[in-house]
Amino acid sequence: GENVEQHPSTLSVQEGDSAVIKCTYSDSASNYFPWYKQELGKRPQLIIDIRSNVGEKKDQRIAVTLNKTAKHFSLHITETQPEDSAVYFCAAKTGANNLFFGTGTRLTVIP
Amino acid sequence: DGGITQSPKYLFRKEGQNVTLSCEQNLNHDAMYWYRQDPGQGLRLIYYSQIVNDFQKGDIAEGYSVSREKKESFPLTVTSAQKNPTAFYLCASSIGRGVNTEAFFGQGTRLTVV
Numbered sequence: 189g190e191n192v193e194q195h196p197s198t199l200s201v202q203e204g205d206s207a208v209i210k211c212t213y214s215d216s217a218s219n220y221f222p223w224y225k226q227e228l229g230k231r232p233q234l235i236i237d238i239r240s241n242v243g244e245k246k247d248q249r250i251a252v253t254l255n256k257t258a259k260h261f262s263l264h265i266t267e268t269q270p271e272d273s274a275v276y277f278c279a280a281k282t283g284a285n286n287l288f289f290g291t292g293t294r295l296t297v298i299p
Numbered sequence: 300d301g302g303i304t305q306s307p308k309y310l311f312r313k314e315g316q317n318v319t320l321s322c323e324q325n326l327n328h329d330a331m332y333w334y335r336q337d338p339g340q341g342l343r344l345i346y347y348s349q350i351v352n353d354f355q356k357g358d359i360a361e362g363y364s365v366s367r368e369k370k371e372s373f374p375l376t377v378t379s380a381q382k383n384p385t386a387f388y389l390c391a392s393s394i395g396r397g398v399n400t401e402a403f404f405g406q407g408t409r410l411t412v413v
Contacts, residue, residue: 189358194341197339222401222402224404230406231389231404231405231406231407232342232389232404233404234401234402237401277341277342285330285349285393285395286332286344286347286357287332287344287391287393287402288344289334289341289342289343290341291339291340291341292339292341292342
């Protein structure tokens with residue numbers, strides 16, 4: 189099955205700086221890559237996603253890049269704010285429609 | 300109000316007992332999933348179902364069982380065979396095969412064995 193690796197496991201940045209989280213996947217048939225944000229005690233919620241026919245997608249301060257050849261994708265958050273503090277999960281969806289998650293990154297934005 | 304609902308939010312179980320976690324969705328989604336979340340291990344897939352009356356094992360299915368008798372319901376039973384059941388359980392649903400759209404999560408059930 190698919191194996192998604194995520195790094196780093198924890199990340200601390202100063203408010204206003206950028207944060208980058210990286211993921212790799214193993215199944216070349218994976219074609220959908222969402223990113224979820226989970227605040228403490230709450231359910232994961234989708235913040236951005238990218239499909240395999242697109243190399244980059246941006247939504248305000250959040251962007252995701254995808255390199256299909258290298259099988260890796262990254263989340264970029266610019267101008268970080270304290271409310272960005274949360275656990276972020278990357279995921280990859282295979283052709284069989286299963287969604288496999290990375291182990292998560294705990295982002296702390298220091299005011 | 301559309302969405303996916305899990306109940307209960309907190310559940311306590313004695314060792315040796317089976318317990319069933321509820322998951323209901325009114326989004327008309329074909330696919331439903333159960334994940335287990337442990338600290339530092341992300342979300343691990345227990346079972347998934349692409350269609351009514353059909354389900355498949357995920358990565359950590361041992362000690363768990365599911366049913367999918369109705370499209371909107373996908374209950375998870377944690378059996379006494381699950382050696383370490385204390386965890387946070389998340390149910391999710393998505394439109395289904397061939398459509399790359401997001402999965403929506405329930406609010407989770409925190410199971411504690413006492």
